[in-house]
Amino acid sequence: MYVTLEYYVTAIVCLITAFVIQRIYHKEKFKNQSSISIIGIKWFGLAIFLWGFGALINISLIEVSQINPTHKLVIYVGVLISLANSLSILLSLPSIEHHKERNIVVRLVQRFSEKEFVTLFSGILIMIAFVFIVTSYSNTEISNNFIWLIDIPISLIVAFALLNELNKAFANRNMKFMVVPCFLLFVLIVIAVTQRIIPQDKALELLDQKFWSLLGVITGLSFKFLFILLFSILLYSWKFLSEKELKQNEVELLNKEKEILLKEQQKLILANESHLDTIARLQERIKESDFEINSLKESTKITLSDRQKEVLGNLGVCGEGKSYTEIAEAMNISLDGFQTHIYQIKKVLKISGADGKEQLIAFAKANQLLQYASIDNDTSD
Known part of the structure; x- marks a missing residue:
């Protein structure tokens, strides 16, 4: 049972x-x-x-x-x-x-x-x-x-x-x-x-x-x-x-x-900061470019006398191979008179420094002033 x-x-x-x-x-x-x-x-x-x-x-x-x-x-x-x-x-x-x-x-x-x-x-x-x-x-x-x-x-x-x-x-x-x-x-x-x-x-x-x-x-x-x-x-x-x-x-x-999202966020923050730095540098370059453009615009507004244009034209043609004295003799003017013209031109163009002559030559070539030259590079010979 x-x-x-x-x-x-x-x-x-x-x-x-x-x-x-x-x-x-x-x-x-x-x-x-x-x-x-x-x-x-x-x-x-x-x-x-x-x-x-x-x-x-x-x-x-x-x-x-x-x-x-x-x-x-x-x-x-x-x-x-x-x-x-x-x-x-x-x-x-x-x-x-x-x-x-x-x-x-x-x-x-x-x-x-x-x-x-x-x-x-x-x-x-x-x-x-x-x-x-x-x-x-x-x-x-x-x-x-x-x-x-x-x-x-x-x-x-x-x-x-x-x-x-x-x-x-x-x-x-x-x-x-x-x-x-x-x-x-x-x-x-x-x-x-x-x-x-x-x-x-x-x-x-x-x-x-x-x-x-x-x-x-x-x-x-x-x-x-x-x-x-x-x-x-x-x-x-x-x-x-x-x-x-x-x-x-x-x-x-x-x-x-x-954690992954935080890391991505950190990367985005760093990338954003990097972009901000790049943008800041670009803005600085834009400002510099604007300044240069404005300078060029200002330079185009400069009014020079015919004699000053002639001086700059002669300087642009033979200034790299001749001295101020040689250029002055070729123009049949005194050295003091030539230097006076140079001084006035620098003052008008706001050029200063030890490389003033080079800046004047560059300005003459950049602004088509060589056509006003009355002498050529071989005049002294």
Whole structure:
């Protein structure tokens, strides 16, 4: 009675839970296909589904086929379902996120791809299970407790690895208080496994038959429900942290964009300052050009006498090769008279400095005054 009740409760709860988890998996996969945590949801959901599916098979064997719960066929189904469940939990362990070192079991799983690990795990254990089944099926001397020895070492290893990873994950999420239910899950699994290998006749020497059966049902259901509870808490905390990390990533992205914009702004400010300097220099050059233009305009307004034009014309023609004295002699005027004309011309043109002669020659050439020259460059010869 108790065993059948356990199967019914397990089938109902685990199948419903597995359906909900798979819906969550497909929803999260649609949002983010690259997250390893989403792969863990798939394997955790499959592990829970296998419990429910195994219970459903046992119900069919016991209720429909009227097979005794202690029959070896029921035990074989239980062993195979338990091994498949252990495989699913093992594949889900790498997805439990934390920043601490992985235990050796998880590192071993991570060395292979999912397909490789499933093939290796299934191949080895199916061969061992086949040997156990062939040996024990027709041999009445081999008890059911001996058959469970195929699964018990694997279950204990998986339980220890799961405990270790859950403790690290909850500690990483600042949920250290979860170490108590995690340890309780491990204890319940150990009790459930231990009950399988203890011969019933030995147990009944110390305990009542109903109590022994009730203990098995309670431990079996308790560790399954606690596993589902811990997984739900882990899933919720992962969801909460992922959303928190998503917001933090958005903040970091906005900060990076802000830094880029500030750098661009700084570049624009520097470029603007550079343009302002260029504009200032251009304005200075424009002012200088305006001054030169105005000077030229003013120079075109200068009125010179015919004699002054002649002096400038003669200076422009031969001033570079002759001195003032030579030019004055060629013009048949005195040096003082020639220099007087030069002085007056400089005063009118506002020319000063040591290079006054050169400036006068340049002015004469620039203003077409060479046509007024009365001598040429060879007059003195």
